[in-house]
Amino acid sequence: MTQASDFESHYDLVVVGGGPAGLAAAALAARAGLSTVLFDENPGVGGQIYRAIGSTPVADRSILGEDYWAGADLAAEARASGARIMTGATVWSLDSARLVGVSVGGQARIIQAGRVIVATGSLERPFPIAGWTLPGVMSAGGAQTLLKAQGMVPAGRTVMAGGGPLLWLLAAQILRAGGRIEAILDTMPRRNWLHALPHLPDFLLSPYAAKGLTLLREVRAKVPVIRVDGLEAAGDDRLREVAFNGRRLPADLLLLHHGVVPNVNLAMAAGVAHEWNARQLCFQPVLDEDFGSSVPGIAVAGDGAGIAGGTAAAERGRIAACAAIRALRPEAFVPDLQTIRQRLQREEMGRPFLDWLNRPADSFRQPEGETIVCRCEEVTAAQICAAADLGCEGPNQMKAFLRCGMGPCQGRLCGLTVTELIAARRGLTPAEVGYYRLRPPVKPVTVRELASLPVAEAERRAVEG
Amino acid sequence: MFRRLADSGSEVVLVVDGRPVAARTGDTVAAALLAAGFDHCRTTPASGAPRAPYCLMGVCFECLVTIDGIGSRQGCLVPVRDGMVVETQIGRREAGR
Helix, strand or coil: CCCCCCCCEEEEEEECCCHHHHHHHHHHHHHCCCCCCHHHHHCCCCCCCCCCCCCCCCCEEEECCHHHHHHHHHHHHHCCCCCCEEEEEEEEECCCCCCCEEEEEEEEEEEEEEEEEECCCCEEEECCCCCCCCCEEEEEHHHHHHHHHHEEECCCCCCEEECCHHHHHHHHHHHHHCCCEEEEECCCCCCHHHHHHHHHHHHHCCHHHHHHHHHHHHHHHHCCCCEECCCEEECCCCCCCCEEEEEEEEECCCEEEEEECCCCCHHHHHHCCCCCCCCCCEEEECCCCCCEECCCCCCHHHHHHHCCCHHHHHHHHHHHHHHHHHHHCCCCCCCHHHHHHHHHHHHCCCHHHHHHHHCHHHHHCCCCCCEEEEECCCCCCCHHHHHHHHCCCCHHHHHHHHHCCCCCCCCCCCCCHHHHHHHHHCCCCCHHHCCCCCCCCCCCCCCCHHHCCCCCCHHHHHCCC | EEECCCCCCEEEEEECCCEEEEEEEECCCHHHHCCCCCCCCCCCCCCCCCCCCCCCCCCCCCCEEECEEEEECCCCCEECCCCEEECCCCHHHHCCC
């Protein structure tokens, strides 16, 4: 079992997140001779895409598919590299001096990093519909995690709704595992094709095209796909029905997905400058060609740098690691950057088409009425719009009005919705409205953990006199 | 809501709200509760509405439970251990634990 006492007080490179970007970065850096530690808060490495890659109980490889199993090589490479890999390790703080606050097994440490690569990946875009807080409603990514890590498949009447590659991949995985899906409610507006079409040639040249079409065919052959422009989860104490197009479908489980967005909390709390991505409808860090951020020594790689998928994430991790190696051990061998950049470019080619095609309709991003926006504090769309009309200027003032974004999830599930609602209401752009001001700790840390921080004699005397 | 493809890992027994609940090694607390058919794992401090795990990747904080006496732990990030004591959280009364 990993313990806080197992690690040093200084590392050349601290990597936060053990998905493809973090694993690839840590492997490269450690092999080049940088003292490297990788922290991941989950029980194992792999991130979300390769979740439980070393431990999944899903033995039949065809269920999760070969793209999943490709993660095993990345994990093995990182383990063999000499990088210190710490799972169950939650990073709750990072600052511009590259001090990293981390908790493992109930003990906290502050670690000085020469360089930091933030590889915290993505999270699913908020999907605020009426009833989305009911037990029985879950994100598609959540159901996929249960399948990968615990070999659990939905039972009972399962409905999926939304759009984007992950929704279709999960549907195929559930079917291959012998599960049943009553219906897929496709929320993507047909007019998205107008914006997507010009990018079709690039998409067809990308690795995603053939895979995507095969997946769609596989799922459509077995599951009715119904186009909807509105959606509601209904029930008293749990989900009972899904309402759409004037119909009501009895359901035990509703899986929602509208694509993924960068998980910005740690990078923002470290002071990394972010910008609005109008195509992907989310905030992303401002980065140079090596994925270096506005804070010296801190890079952001993987989907946290803007959504591009798992294979691209690994290449981005490698590019960020090369920059760290050049800065700290210029004499060490680094692989040919040009080749990595070319591979990355090929991976990213299909993105504009996928982004435009799967762009969620405004009504799904800017809900109305009694639909809950902030799940933690149970703040509705109507309340946020009313506060915006009263003159509330942005998400931070909105906290004072309504407490939205102040619950335990720290805005992760409402931040984008609140920004977009205020922008729409006040006739501004999301870039002008901005995002919640995030501060450490970005994950919960107990007082007992803080008290376990090693204290130098001089520090103790300064307080005790 | 969910069934297991196969009984992998070995059986461990948690104590949830005073009752024994079977789980498998490799489960997180949130996964074990879902597998055991728990409909919700907490009620909210604001309105008392029931909530169940939503994201299972550590970002939504819906799966907060009390584990071995420490409140508001993220059940989806904590692996199960034999004899682990888990309590579902009831609204405001236990939000500050």
